[in-house]
Amino acid sequence: MKTVRLTLRYDAETIHPMHRFVADSDAFDAYRMVHGNFAGGNDNAFIFHVVGDPDVYEAALEGTDRVDEYELTRTGDRTFTVYVRDVPDGVDERLLTLFTRGSLVVLPPIEYRSDWTVRFSVVGESTDLRRALEGVPDGIETAVDRVGEYDGSDDAVGALTDRQRETLRVARDLGYFEVPRSAGVEDVAAELDCAPGTAAEHLRKAEAAVMGALEL
Structure with missing residues (x-):
C-alpha cells in the first residue's frame, strides 16, 4: 500500500464557511478533524479539536446553515472539541467520496490551516490514489507533499x-x-x-x- 501526504488549497468558492471563519479570525490557533464518519448523504459526522475561543466558534456555528447539529465540549480555557453533523455541499461530498472510495483510508488528523489549505494523509492502492487526485474538483489546488510505502507508523x-x-x-x-x-x-x-x-x-x-x- 502507498501513503500520500496531501495539501489541498481552497478558493473562495470551495472553502467551507467554518474553515474560512477560523482561518480569517485571530481567535484560533489550531483546527483539526480528529475523527469522522464518512457515511455519505446527510449522515456525515465529525469531531474537531480546536485551540481558540469557544464562544466565538459557537457563535459562528449558530450562524451557518452548513451545520445540521453540533455539541461543543470545553476541555480547557482555550481548547475544546466539537461533534458536528454536517450538511455536505457538492464539493465536500465529492471530496469525501473521492478519498474514501475503494481501498482508500484517510489518516486523521485532518489539519485545517489559516492559509485556506487542508493537510492530511491517505493510504491505499496506487490506482485508487491516482483516480482520487485526478477527480479533485475545480477551485481546489492539490499538492502532493510526500509519497511512500505505508509502514504502519502513526501520522506524526x-x-x-x-x-x-x-x-x-x-x-x-x-x-x-x-x-x-x-x-x-x-x-x-x-x-x-x-x-x-x-x-x-x-x-x-x-x-x-x-x-x-x-x-x-
Missing part, C-alpha cells in the same frame, strides 16, 4: 522526511531530549556529519512536523 511519524526521522532518532539516542539535556546540537551535528546550523534546522522542522500531526 509519517509527517517526517527520512532525514528528519534520522535526526530525531540520533538526538534521542544521544540524550538531546533528556532532562537535563545530556547532548547538544553540536553533538547531533557531529553524529550526522553536518553543520550545527543544519542539524538545528532539521530538529526544528522535525519537531514542527510532529507537533502539527499530533492530536492535542
Whole structure:
C-alpha cells in the first residue's frame, strides 16, 4: 500500500464557511478533524479539536446553515472539541467520496490551516490514489507533499522526511531530549556529519512536523 501526504488549497468558492471563519479570525490557533464518519448523504459526522475561543466558534456555528447539529465540549480555557453533523455541499461530498472510495483510508488528523489549505494523509492502492487526485474538483489546488510505502507508523511519524526521522532518532539516542539535556546540537551535528546550523534546522522542522500531526 502507498501513503500520500496531501495539501489541498481552497478558493473562495470551495472553502467551507467554518474553515474560512477560523482561518480569517485571530481567535484560533489550531483546527483539526480528529475523527469522522464518512457515511455519505446527510449522515456525515465529525469531531474537531480546536485551540481558540469557544464562544466565538459557537457563535459562528449558530450562524451557518452548513451545520445540521453540533455539541461543543470545553476541555480547557482555550481548547475544546466539537461533534458536528454536517450538511455536505457538492464539493465536500465529492471530496469525501473521492478519498474514501475503494481501498482508500484517510489518516486523521485532518489539519485545517489559516492559509485556506487542508493537510492530511491517505493510504491505499496506487490506482485508487491516482483516480482520487485526478477527480479533485475545480477551485481546489492539490499538492502532493510526500509519497511512500505505508509502514504502519502513526501520522506524526509519517509527517517526517527520512532525514528528519534520522535526526530525531540520533538526538534521542544521544540524550538531546533528556532532562537535563545530556547532548547538544553540536553533538547531533557531529553524529550526522553536518553543520550545527543544519542539524538545528532539521530538529526544528522535525519537531514542527510532529507537533502539527499530533492530536492535542
